[in-house]
Amino acid sequence: MMENNGMIDRRLLLTGMSGAAALSPFLSMQALAAGHGSHAAYDWHEELSNVPGIKMMGNEQIAMLMYPDFTALDLVGPYHFFAGMMGATVHLVTNQSDLRPVKSDLGLAIQPTITMADCPKDLDILFAPGGTTGTIAAANDPATIAFMADRASRAGYITSVCTGALILGTIGALRGKRATSHWSVRNLLGQFGATPVDQRVVQDGNVVTGAGVSAGLDFGLALVSIMRGQPYAAASMLTAEYHPVPPFPGGTPETTPKSVRDPIAALFDDFVASAKALRAPE
Amino acid sequence: MMENNGMIDRRLLLTGMSGAAALSPFLSMQALAAGHGSHAAYDWHEELSNVPGIKMMGNEQIAMLMYPDFTALDLVGPYHFFAGMMGATVHLVTNQSDLRPVKSDLGLAIQPTITMADCPKDLDILFAPGGTTGTIAAANDPATIAFMADRASRAGYITSVCTGALILGTIGALRGKRATSHWSVRNLLGQFGATPVDQRVVQDGNVVTGAGVSAGLDFGLALVSIMRGQPYAAASMLTAEYHPVPPFPGGTPETTPKSVRDPIAALFDDFVASAKALRAPE
Numbered sequence: 205m206m207e208n209n210g211m212i213d214r215r216l217l218l219t220g221m222s223g224a225a226a227l228s229p230f231l232s233m234q235a236l237a238a239g240h241g242s243h244a245a246y247d248w249h250e251e252l253s254n255v256p257g258i259k260m261m262g263n264e265q266i267a268m269l270m271y272p273d274f275t276a277l278d279l280v281g282p283y284h285f286f287a288g289m290m291g292a293t294v295h296l297v298t299n300q301s302d303l304r305p306v307k308s309d310l311g312l313a314i315q316p317t318i319t320m321a322d323c324p325k326d327l328d329i330l331f332a333p334g335g336t337t338g339t340i341a342a343a344n345d346p347a348t349i350a351f352m353a354d355r356a357s358r359a360g361y362i363t364s365v366c367t368g369a370l371i372l373g374t375i376g377a378l379r380g381k382r383a384t385s386h387w388s389v390r391n392l393l394g395q396f397g398a399t400p401v402d403q404r405v406v407q408d409g410n411v412v413t414g415a416g417v418s419a420g421l422d423f424g425l426a427l428v429s430i431m432r433g434q435p436y437a438a439a440s441m442l443t444a445e446y447h448p449v450p451p452f453p454g455g456t457p458e459t460t461p462k463s464v465r466d467p468i469a470a471l472f473d474d475f476v477a478s479a480k481a482l483r484a485p486e
Numbered sequence: 487m488m489e490n491n492g493m494i495d496r497r498l499l500l501t502g503m504s505g506a507a508a509l510s511p512f513l514s515m516q517a518l519a520a521g522h523g524s525h526a527a528y529d530w531h532e533e534l535s536n537v538p539g540i541k542m543m544g545n546e547q548i549a550m551l552m553y554p555d556f557t558a559l560d561l562v563g564p565y566h567f568f569a570g571m572m573g574a575t576v577h578l579v580t581n582q583s584d585l586r587p588v589k590s591d592l593g594l595a596i597q598p599t600i601t602m603a604d605c606p607k608d609l610d611i612l613f614a615p616g617g618t619t620g621t622i623a624a625a626n627d628p629a630t631i632a633f634m635a636d637r638a639s640r641a642g643y644i645t646s647v648c649t650g651a652l653i654l655g656t657i658g659a660l661r662g663k664r665a666t667s668h669w670s671v672r673n674l675l676g677q678f679g680a681t682p683v684d685q686r687v688v689q690d691g692n693v694v695t696g697a698g699v700s701a702g703l704d705f706g707l708a709l710v711s712i713m714r715g716q717p718y719a720a721a722s723m724l725t726a727e728y729h730p731v732p733p734f735p736g737g738t739p740e741t742t743p744k745s746v747r748d749p750i751a752a753l754f755d756d757f758v759a760s761a762k763a764l765r766a767p768e
Binding site for chain 2: 246248249251252255275276277280281283284287288294296305310311312313314315317366386387404405415416417418419421422425426429434435437438439441442443444445446447448449450451452454455456457459460461463464465466467468470471
């Protein structure tokens with residue numbers, strides 16, 4: 205298997221910079237190095253390929269759903285690590301009818317690459333980001349749910365970050381599974397037949413879920429580790445300098461001062477009420 | 487000051503959902519709550535406004551530079567926290583001549599909101615994201631450097647994440663300042679007259695810099711804390727569930743196994759060589 209990976213690498217590297225640059229930062233950097241020609245004596249790619257347990261090349265098909273008012277960081281965190289897997293193809297799938305940029309809840313709009321209709325049928329990873337009102341709307345949209353249910357029926361891994369778990373629940377993918385979500389709706393996962401777990405990333409078989417928003421970075425690295433081995437994830441982690449140092453403690457209901465936590469929790473009350481109405485199919 | 491903030495809040499909340507929803511997740515959620523009408527007895531906004539040291543409302547003008555092959559996560563991390571500041575306006579500024587989506591280094595393209603020519607002259611926060619070849623190109627582009635130098639001359643805070651510090655260095659903004667950058671080029675900051683600091687986020691006067699890629703989350707929260715007080719940042723941190731738990735140790739050259747670190751460090755050698763050629767103006 206390592207030999208096969210090596211062969212694929214060599215072929216892809218030979219396709220040159222324009223194709224290579226689109227594949228991953230690793231290949232892009234390789235092309236840069238080749239352009240300068242100063243590394244004849246040390247082949248970083250070969251060195252890294254020799255690390256036990258690493259899978260340098262793959263051809264994963266990954267679909268990341270986008271819908272109006274999704275939370276951009278829920279998606280861009282894991283995207284950074286998914287798209288860094290050499291040879292993987294990441295599809296940004298809009299649930300709208302055309303390829304216009306999809307506006308996230310804070311305003312930032314991301315260009316989709318494909319519509320649900322054109323998205324590959326067989327996926328290695330299917331991913332749903334979260335949001336608030338936008339996520340409820342997506343979970344109540346028959347076309348979006350039909351798309352997600354169909355692709356999930358054959359996907360290698362069915363995944364979400366934040367309240368995206370509500371979409372997985374609505375298609376029935378969480379039944380009998382341990383799963384997590386944003387703290388505001390984590391305990392609602394039981395209504396989809398799941399066992400809620402208060403953990404940053406939860407894997408149960410082929411279902412992998414992350415906690416709220418920023419958990420997408422931990423989630424993304426966990427998925428890369430599953431797909432390509434921990435050394436590959438360690439390389440991505442170093443490239444992204446992922447050594448988080450929050451400026452002060454907090455980030456969970458338990459670690460946030462009550463004076464801040466109670467109002468913010470109340471702020472989510474009506475979103476939670478909307479989420480409570482969602483159900484898995486019979 | 488708190489009274490003034492209260493007055494501004496009231497006026498903006500009265501403008502209703504469509505305008506309010508564009509401002510921040512807090513206002514968006516407030517509108518949602520108002521729609522359901524179930525919180526007459528508990529006004530989360532008033533409760534949070536009463537927390538000592540919090541500044542609920544502002545009117546910051548924030549400009550985040552985008553250029554071809556920037557690293558999307560460098561920008562989307564801090565964007566999440568900047569755009570969550572009620573009343574702030576975040577401009578996504580393209581260095582291209584039109585408003586077409588700007589493609590990041592991994593492929594994901596983000597819709598800019600404004601060109602450099604149309605960007606407000608007076609900014610509260612000026613921000614540069616990083617990248618590799620794209621960052622070198624931006625730092626060598628006279629129009630981009632002229633724009634950044636002009637806005638920096640009047641900006642409240644001059645900021646960057648990752649190798650975006652190279653752009654700040656090129657406009658002379660790091661002279662005499664303590665600053666950080668991605669580990670691969672951190673020690674080069676001396677060539678711009680800065681003192682490199684190996685720290686997640688570094689503030690020196692009105693210059694605030696973050697380390698590589700994922701440091702944008704720590705950096706974003708630090709800036710929110712500066713602009714709106716720590717309780718506001720704590721509220722954003724809880725909303726984003728920012729309580730990072732990397733799946734395994736790593737993320738810095740010191741904490742990454744040598745077998746992975748050495749090849750990845752070599753991968754950056756030629757980018758580092760390009761960065762070495764950059765200089766601050768005389």
